[in-house]
Amino acid sequence: MADNGDILVELVDGIQVITLNRPSAKNAMTRAMAGTIAAALDELDAGPAPVSVLAGAGGVFCAGMDLKGFLRGERPSIPGRGFGGLTEAPPRKPIIAAVEGWALAGGFELVLACDLVVAGAGARFGLPEVKRGLVAAAGGLVRLPDRLPPALASELVLTGDPMSAQRLHEAGLVNAVVEEGRALAGALELARRIARNGPLAVTTGKEVLRLSRGWAPEERFARQREYTDPVFASADAREGSLAFAEKRDPQWTGR
Structure with a gap:
């Protein structure tokens, strides 16, 4: 570098x-x-x-x-x-x-x-x-x-x-x-x-932490889903669960 x-x-x-x-x-x-x-x-x-x-x-x-x-x-x-x-x-x-x-x-x-x-x-x-x-x-x-x-x-x-x-x-x-x-x-x-954590989960967590301070309390969960639903549907989410079940370290792809 x-x-x-x-x-x-x-x-x-x-x-x-x-x-x-x-x-x-x-x-x-x-x-x-x-x-x-x-x-x-x-x-x-x-x-x-x-x-x-x-x-x-x-x-x-x-x-x-x-x-x-x-x-x-x-x-x-x-x-x-x-x-x-x-x-x-x-x-x-x-x-x-x-x-x-x-x-x-x-x-x-x-x-x-x-x-x-x-x-x-x-x-x-x-x-x-x-x-x-x-x-x-x-x-x-x-x-x-x-x-x-x-x-x-x-x-x-x-x-x-x-x-x-x-x-x-x-x-x-x-x-x-x-x-x-x-x-x-x-x-x-x-x-x-x-x-060590899932990269997609980490960047999404950071983004929601930043943005949610400006969201009205009654809107927070609905607005959060725009960011969090893709994480739950990601390949990394499946890999993290498989790695836990198989007692091994996850192999993240960021997808």
């Missing part, structure tokens, strides 16, 4: 791993990096890898956009895809954030665009845009209310102060807090648990 130097994309045990690789700049996002991430996520959805992990090199996740580039007029966003090629159009397949050190501003918004989060014990998350006269427009303002209690979301947005991984784990945003330096290993283990 390709990279542009500042982004590394590789397969680890069949799992896509995207690594932000500008540790000298705290992995601050550039437009070129965003384009590489967008291309990698297109490859994820079109290819055999069942899940992706997004990580940062050098003990830090991402400090947001490259402010020097911003002053030159560069925005590290891709039209239709958003900041980092991710925030406005996450992939169909699951993506896990593996967070060490700082995840700030757009870096935190990348985390919020992921489905699951594994964080090192020293990780800290924040939206400091207000301290610079800016706003968290790459997903912070609209996703935090879905992921956190209102008081915590307001504290992050209005003070600009960071929160610890442990506090956000207790609030339900972070799935697991692991020993510092072990976030990628923990995210890969979580990814392997997902990869």
Whole structure:
């Protein structure tokens, strides 16, 4: 798989791993990096890898956009895809954030665009845009209310102060807090648990989780059937049942 130097994309045990690789700049996002991430996520959805992990090199996740580039007029966003090629159009397949050190501003918004989060014990998350006269427009303002209690979301947005991984784990945003330096290993283990499951069932589950938040309560089951009925009629559903009966691992086809 390709990279542009500042982004590394590789397969680890069949799992896509995207690594932000500008540790000298705290992995601050550039437009070129965003384009590489967008291309990698297109490859994820079109290819055999069942899940992706997004990580940062050098003990830090991402400090947001490259402010020097911003002053030159560069925005590290891709039209239709958003900041980092991710925030406005996450992939169909699951993506896990593996967070060490700082995840700030757009870096935190990348985390919020992921489905699951594994964080090192020293990780800290924040939206400091207000301290610079800016706003968290790459997903912070609209996703935090879905992921956190209102008081915590307001504290992050209005003070600009960071929160610890442990506090956000207790609030339900972070799935697991692991020993510092072990976030990628923990995210890969979580990814392997997902990869063992039926790919059609996983992507459908993710899609319904996302869409159903906007459905009226009385419509949810009827609207869900549009997505879930094809899963029950799929070859994978039959294979999963046969594999269980025959006490063997299923051989998924995604159909």
